[in-house]
Amino acid sequence: MALIFRTDAARAAAWGAAFQRQMPELDIRMWDAPGNIADIEFAVVWKPERGVLRGFPNLKAIFSVGAGVDHLFSDPELPEGVPVVRMVEPELTRGMTEYVVLHVLRHHRRQREMEANQRAEKWEMIEVPTAPSRKVGIMGLGELGRAAALALAALEFDVAGWSRTPKDIPGVESFHGDFGMDAFLAHSEILVCLLPLTTETEGILNTGLFEKLPRGASLINAARGGHQVEEDILAALESGRLSEATLDVFREEPLPADHSFWGHPRVTITPHNASLTDPDSAVRQVIENIHRIRRGEPPTNIVDPKAGY
Amino acid sequence: MALIFRTDAARAAAWGAAFQRQMPELDIRMWDAPGNIADIEFAVVWKPERGVLRGFPNLKAIFSVGAGVDHLFSDPELPEGVPVVRMVEPELTRGMTEYVVLHVLRHHRRQREMEANQRAEKWEMIEVPTAPSRKVGIMGLGELGRAAALALAALEFDVAGWSRTPKDIPGVESFHGDFGMDAFLAHSEILVCLLPLTTETEGILNTGLFEKLPRGASLINAARGGHQVEEDILAALESGRLSEATLDVFREEPLPADHSFWGHPRVTITPHNASLTDPDSAVRQVIENIHRIRRGEPPTNIVDPKAGY
Numbered sequence: 001m002a003l004i005f006r007t008d009a010a011r012a013a014a015w016g017a018a019f020q021r022q023m024p025e026l027d028i029r030m031w032d033a034p035g036n037i038a039d040i041e042f043a044v045v046w047k048p049e050r051g052v053l054r055g056f057p058n059l060k061a062i063f064s065v066g067a068g069v070d071h072l073f074s075d076p077e078l079p080e081g082v083p084v085v086r087m088v089e090p091e092l093t094r095g096m097t098e099y100v101v102l103h104v105l106r107h108h109r110r111q112r113e114m115e116a117n118q119r120a121e122k123w124e125m126i127e128v129p130t131a132p133s134r135k136v137g138i139m140g141l142g143e144l145g146r147a148a149a150l151a152l153a154a155l156e157f158d159v160a161g162w163s164r165t166p167k168d169i170p171g172v173e174s175f176h177g178d179f180g181m182d183a184f185l186a187h188s189e190i191l192v193c194l195l196p197l198t199t200e201t202e203g204i205l206n207t208g209l210f211e212k213l214p215r216g217a218s219l220i221n222a223a224r225g226g227h228q229v230e231e232d233i234l235a236a237l238e239s240g241r242l243s244e245a246t247l248d249v250f251r252e253e254p255l256p257a258d259h260s261f262w263g264h265p266r267v268t269i270t271p272h273n274a275s276l277t278d279p280d281s282a283v284r285q286v287i288e289n290i291h292r293i294r295r296g297e298p299p300t301n302i303v304d305p306k307a308g309y
Numbered sequence: 310m311a312l313i314f315r316t317d318a319a320r321a322a323a324w325g326a327a328f329q330r331q332m333p334e335l336d337i338r339m340w341d342a343p344g345n346i347a348d349i350e351f352a353v354v355w356k357p358e359r360g361v362l363r364g365f366p367n368l369k370a371i372f373s374v375g376a377g378v379d380h381l382f383s384d385p386e387l388p389e390g391v392p393v394v395r396m397v398e399p400e401l402t403r404g405m406t407e408y409v410v411l412h413v414l415r416h417h418r419r420q421r422e423m424e425a426n427q428r429a430e431k432w433e434m435i436e437v438p439t440a441p442s443r444k445v446g447i448m449g450l451g452e453l454g455r456a457a458a459l460a461l462a463a464l465e466f467d468v469a470g471w472s473r474t475p476k477d478i479p480g481v482e483s484f485h486g487d488f489g490m491d492a493f494l495a496h497s498e499i500l501v502c503l504l505p506l507t508t509e510t511e512g513i514l515n516t517g518l519f520e521k522l523p524r525g526a527s528l529i530n531a532a533r534g535g536h537q538v539e540e541d542i543l544a545a546l547e548s549g550r551l552s553e554a555t556l557d558v559f560r561e562e563p564l565p566a567d568h569s570f571w572g573h574p575r576v577t578i579t580p581h582n583a584s585l586t587d588p589d590s591a592v593r594q595v596i597e598n599i600h601r602i603r604r605g606e607p608p609t610n611i612v613d614p615k616a617g618y
Contacts, residue, residue: 010434091439094439094440094441094465095437095439097464098414098417098418098439098440098464099418101410101414101464102411102414102415102418102420105407105410105411105414106411106415106420108407109407109408109411111411111415111579114578114579114580115424115577117580118571118577118578121566121571121572123562123563123564123580124580125319125580125581125582126580126582127582127585128404128582130400130403130404130407131403131407132403151463151464154460154463155406155407155410155460156403253432254432255432257430262427262430263430268424268427269423269427270420270423271423271426271432271433271434271435272434273434273435273436273437276436
């Protein structure tokens, strides 16, 4: 029984140490030195090369290092019948909630404009409304979207959410499905994207969607670059349809040197650091699921391969 | 029975309309045209000229338009024996909470550095901790400080508070008095000033205090410019004692054109708009207190003239 893992290089040591501390008897294999692959029952991975997972003949579960699993389902050779588990851990959720609350408040209180005034050495009174009169829309009401929506509702924002299937979140008006989308967008003065990336949501942040928002709405995307049509964001900023955008994710990362977002006065760029999986907390969740699988139970937080999340 | 009011010119119409709507029988006098001053029983004021209030012989209460009353107690001729009432209204409290949460998250998540990276077109991974590992200190646990502390505690920050007298706020470690100050400051990686301005707190944000903070702490002052020794803030930023400062208030407002804060890369200036009294909500509170006084009861939110808040 062995587990193989692949994270980004900078964090590999922390993951290895967490496995060692929490389950010293576990036979841990490195991605580049898998040893006898017949031993490998568990894979904990971020962006594995295509086809590699299929090569492990006795794989019992594939764990994603992050909340998203698009990096797994984009592998056309992903082994069928092996459960894929998404990462649900409190630190990841907490980090995303903090990111969303920060950037919603930043848009809500027009902080970017005040900083531009400061650079121009201009003292200008800006009266900002309070949260109950601000409509915020969260697209995607999974683990991360739900937590962010609750935190914004606790600050008394007028929060709505949209998801594919109906959800019931206290203090959050919930819309769902294609039918609910237009009413949801009409409600979203600040739109936050926390959707999973699937074939259905790829490119969803486009001109057609922006036109259904209140004029001058703003956008926060902390999900995936694949959700956004970047030229449409630029056009919507140009036309005034969007007042500003805060983006943590991009079609190409790192954002290329010549990209128009870099110098755009109404785009805020964060370097895909909205939230990071905490190795200790994540390893705890992986080990719990290993125990479940050994007892013959299904793992928690399993992904529906048809839906892709 | 008449009421006289003085607010900033831009908001006078909204105040007048609120009085008219909520208590049409009230005889409202304008500051510049008080009529027979013997009629005037109530004054609702912001920064009245010195000595004017003393001229109203039948004054029963003085209401501050804002949370602070330093603009009243700085009048050496403030009539003795007339109760002074500070403004407590939900919108004022809410706006301040939103300001504090925004700027604490901004410091916590190093947002200013990420924006500097964007201006330099630099994609640099910055790993930010989550709230439970961040110590935030709120100086001043009155109406505004208490609400801000609770909102930060709900986001799971490690929150401490300091006030002159002991307070009991769920989820907030409370320090008080001279004796509690050093331990409080040692706890404050992000220090938020929401103190009343009194002879005791004037100039409290100075080198001596900054030296008791953890090295690289940051400062948010949303109270009064009189709390801060501005050259000491600049020196502390220079020495690295303070990593950054967000200031809503200044010794002189508007901030003078040649002030070093304007172009300082680690100072964020907001134009004293952290929170504004909402006329409708404020007038409701004033009228309730007028009714109390007429029934012979003391008004609520009365200021202790000895403490100055």
